[in-house]
Amino acid sequence: xxxxxxxxxxxxxxxxxxxxxxxxxxxxxxxxxxxxxxxxxxxxxxxxxxxxxxxxxxxxxxxxxxxxxxxxxxxxxxxxxxxxxxxxxxxxxxxxxxxxxxxxxxxxxxxxxxxxxxxxxxxxxxxxxxxxxxxxxxxxxxxxxxxxxxxxxxxxxxxxxxxxxxxxxxxxxxxxxxxxxxxxxxxxxxxxxxxxxxxxxxxxxxxxxxxxxxxxxxxxxxxxxxxxxxxxxxxxxxxxxxxxxxxxxxxxxxxxxxxxxxxxxxxxxxxxxxxxxxxxxxxxxxxxxxxxxxxxxxxxxxxxxxxxxxxxxxxxxxx
Ligand code: 13P
Ligand code: SF4
Numbered sequence: 001x002x003x004x005x006x007x008x009x010x011x012x013x014x015x016x017x018x019x020x021x022x023x024x025x026x027x028x029x030x031x032x033x034x035x036x037x038x039x040x041x042x043x044x045x046x047x048x049x050x051x052x053x054x055x056x057x058x059x060x061x062x063x064x065x066x067x068x069x070x071x072x073x074x075x076x077x078x079x080x081x082x083x084x085x086x087x088x089x090x091x092x093x094x095x096x097x098x099x100x101x102x103x104x105x106x107x108x109x110x111x112x113x114x115x116x117x118x119x120x121x122x123x124x125x126x127x128x129x130x131x132x133x134x135x136x137x138x139x140x141x142x143x144x145x146x147x148x149x150x151x152x153x154x155x156x157x158x159x160x161x162x163x164x165x166x167x168x169x170x171x172x173x174x175x176x177x178x179x180x181x182x183x184x185x186x187x188x189x190x191x192x193x194x195x196x197x198x199x200x201x202x203x204x205x206x207x208x209x210x211x212x213x214x215x216x217x218x219x220x221x222x223x224x225x226x227x228x229x230x231x232x233x234x235x236x237x238x239x240x241x242x243x244x245x246x247x248x249x250x251x252x253x254x255x256x257x258x259x260x261x262x263x264x265x266x267x268x269x270x271x272x273x274x275x276x277x278x279x280x281x282x283x284x285x286x287x288x289x290x291x292x293x294x295x296x297x298x299x300x301x302x303x304x305x306x307x308x309x310x311x312x313x314x315x316x317x318x319x
Contacts (some may be wrong), residue, residue, distance in 0.1 A: 019059060020058055021061060023036065046072075054076040067091070071299055093176045114128045122303050135222060152172050182208065200217070200236050204239060224248075233255070236255065236256070237258045
């Protein structure tokens, strides 16, 4: 604990010296989330992280999350320095959507509007018409559907399927998934609900359909935290990365949060309810990158200029 306090103090000093701001996701280590808030940074979902990084005057952004979050920040602020604690922190959705295959898929369906999830590489975003996050994907596809557009969606098949079902849009889906949310199990969730009949079910839409179907609230990480705070219930079953519980408990003190069931348990299943790449962010590597300036995110200027169009469409829609 003493070592932790020393590291935290070092990070606070370095953030000041470097005139840097910390932008963190709800799935990273609780200490990092707290530090972000204590130092005037932010902890939030992907949409808000993108917006916060873009609008903050600091010329150095330290993004505690996964690679696509750092890349989105860099694309939105090409003149800022964007650092990340570990450049190998990626995402199974990003890995499962290689640019070449995705480009061929788009080329084969030129009549479709290409909508991609934020959890993709900069090059994939550059090929898209729209980028969306989980907090706003449904509204954007509903908007495009109302205009008579047919959609090509990538990469998360669960989120895509959920949006398709809700909007009735014509959507061609890429077959990616999140290795964390894919583990949540509908049958076991049904059994758990019987043991907790008054619990409300909070589900991230990257979860399989039979889990989403049982939800009281489906939403982004920020939307699920708001639901935990605002819903009139004492007990919640939560189907998303368990890093979120830190903030949920702070936002809704006295309420009880239960992990939704997964295929395995933490002893047998490494990615069960906690993202292995989000877990690569720690106090030590955060302090080290601030000190050394290593792990800077770079995005090819041409790719960045194309990708910003799809991201800006979302941000303007959200505004
Ligand atoms: P949010 O945008 O809802 O925070 O989701 C990001 C993510 O990677 C979920 O797994
Ligand atoms: Fe990607 Fe899933 Fe990790 Fe989110 S939780 S960053 S979607 S692997």
